[in-house]
Amino acid sequence: MSTTSMNATTSSSQNPSLPFASRADQLVGSVIDASTTLLASYDHDIVKFGMGAPAPDMLPAKDFARIAGEVFDPANFTYGETKGEPVLLDALHDYLSSTNQIPVEQQGDPDRLLITSGGMQGLDLGFKLFVSPGDLVACESPTYTNGSATAMSYEAEILEIPVDEDGMQVEALEDHVARTGRAPKVIYTVPTFQNPAGVTMSLPRRERLLSFAHRHRSVIIEDNPYGMLRFSGESLPALSDLSPNDPLIFGVRTFSKFVAPGLRLGWIDVDPAVRELAVNAKQTMDTCAPVPNQHLVAQWLSEGGAESHVEVLREAYRERKLTMSAGLERLFPGEVSATDPDGGFFLWVTFDDETINTEELLPTALEDGVAYIPGPAFSPAGKFSNALRLCFASNTPERIDEGLERLRGAVGRHRA
Numbered sequence: 001m002s003t004t005s006m007n008a009t010t011s012s013s014q015n016p017s018l019p020f021a022s023r024a025d026q027l028v029g030s031v032i033d034a035s036t037t038l039l040a041s042y043d044h045d046i047v048k049f050g051m052g053a054p055a056p057d058m059l060p061a062k063d064f065a066r067i068a069g070e071v072f073d074p075a076n077f078t079y080g081e082t083k084g085e086p087v088l089l090d091a092l093h094d095y096l097s098s099t100n101q102i103p104v105e106q107q108g109d110p111d112r113l114l115i116t117s118g119g120m121q122g123l124d125l126g127f128k129l130f131v132s133p134g135d136l137v138a139c140e141s142p143t144y145t146n147g148s149a150t151a152m153s154y155e156a157e158i159l160e161i162p163v164d165e166d167g168m169q170v171e172a173l174e175d176h177v178a179r180t181g182r183a184p185k186v187i188y189t190v191p192t193f194q195n196p197a198g199v200t201m202s203l204p205r206r207e208r209l210l211s212f213a214h215r216h217r218s219v220i221i222e223d224n225p226y227g228m229l230r231f232s233g234e235s236l237p238a239l240s241d242l243s244p245n246d247p248l249i250f251g252v253r254t255f256s257k258f259v260a261p262g263l264r265l266g267w268i269d270v271d272p273a274v275r276e277l278a279v280n281a282k283q284t285m286d287t288c289a290p291v292p293n294q295h296l297v298a299q300w301l302s303e304g305g306a307e308s309h310v311e312v313l314r315e316a317y318r319e320r321k322l323t324m325s326a327g328l329e330r331l332f333p334g335e336v337s338a339t340d341p342d343g344g345f346f347l348w349v350t351f352d353d354e355t356i357n358t359e360e361l362l363p364t365a366l367e368d369g370v371a372y373i374p375g376p377a378f379s380p381a382g383k384f385s386n387a388l389r390l391c392f393a394s395n396t397p398e399r400i401d402e403g404l405e406r407l408r409g410a411v412g413r414h415r416a
């Protein structure tokens with residue numbers, strides 16, 4: 001057993017005798033990532049709805065074992081080019097073009113892509129290039145914690161813009177600027193199957209956001225890990241599709257959700273001049289992304305592995321989401337409202353009873369064998385105390401039912 005603290009932070013002010021940089025105070029860490037360590041300290045069975053990780057049974061493990069035998073050659077265990085291994089850049093560019101994941105206008109231009117160490121490094125590069133201390137960064141509310149935390153690590157001032165079922169309320173952003181006269185330097189958004197809410201920004205809102213960004217010359221960091229994992233509904237163009245070759249759009253993508261997070265590979269899709277600066281910035285971070293892993297994924301993509309694998313994921317995640325939505329309705333009738341995403345990994349659940357505090361509920365839930373991420377983790381201001389995020393992607397339908405039963409029990413016990 002363990003302490004149930006999900007606190008991600010050790011504040012620099014806890015050790016005032018050391019000459020920390022001013023930004024050290026803004027290193028708030030990630031409640032999501034801290035949950036991995038927390039859960040490792042429990043020795044009873046826990047159904048994990050917390051981390052946004054693909055199910056272990058959903059990884060292309062057999063393909064990887066075979067391909068590793070071919071590409072884990074000593075020559076591929078040295079330093080690589082910072083922009084990424086050319087074989088991966090080519091294979092990725094071909095895959096994205098053939099699956100319409102980059103606009104036609106950008107096809108044939110691999111100079112926009114840079115292989116990163118996961119989507120997180122893409123976010124870090126974006127905020128590093130565009131945020132100076134004190135700059136205003138607008139993000140969704142709730143938002144992906146690690147995104148807002150990265151902006152804060154560059155001493156951004158965060159502006160939370162509410163989200164509804166059509167994504168970020170761009171009107172609220174416009175109102176803010178009209179009221180204060182201050183536009184954000186950067187807008188951070190996960191427009192498709194948002195983390196944590198699962199919602200997708202409507203087409204009119206996407207157009208309105210682009211027009212806002214052009215008017216104010218705000219950079220949009222379009223973080224899109226889940227867009228390809230649509231299992232129902234009509235697909236919508238990415239912001240980068242609506243405005244091809246737009247230097248104000250900094251696209252962040254990752255292999256973590258459709259291949260495997262432990263590879264730590266992602267990419268950015270940006271204006272070539274921005275990419276040059278990003279290469280310089282990455283050289284002071286980690287020189288290059290893991291080289292053997294890049295060769296592994298390059299070979300897998302070239303063999304056509306992704307197309308069939310993504311189909312398998314979509315079908316499995318559709319079933320898992322339906323199971324989770326139905327389980328919530330069955331076990332929490334009239335007690336909670338939950339979002340109903342057409343793709344991605346997450347449901348956002350809000351208790352109608354505002355006195356339920358999901359941070360306080362968590363220790364009981366963990367004791368009862370179920371993990372989730374409490375709502376306040378997704379708001380720099382600590383809002384959403386009666387909400388929580390559930391990941392439906394990581395568990396089989398049977399385990400999802402089991403986890404929800406345990407959550408039902410925990411809520412009852414906590415209330416008692």
Ligand SMILES: Cc1ncc(COP(=O)(O)O)c(C=O)c1O
Nearest residue numbers: 052118119120144190195254256
């Ligand atoms: C919205 C969003 N952006 C970025 C990331 C980070 O991706 P990676 O694990 O590849 O660093 C995640 C992972 O959960 C995410 O959900």
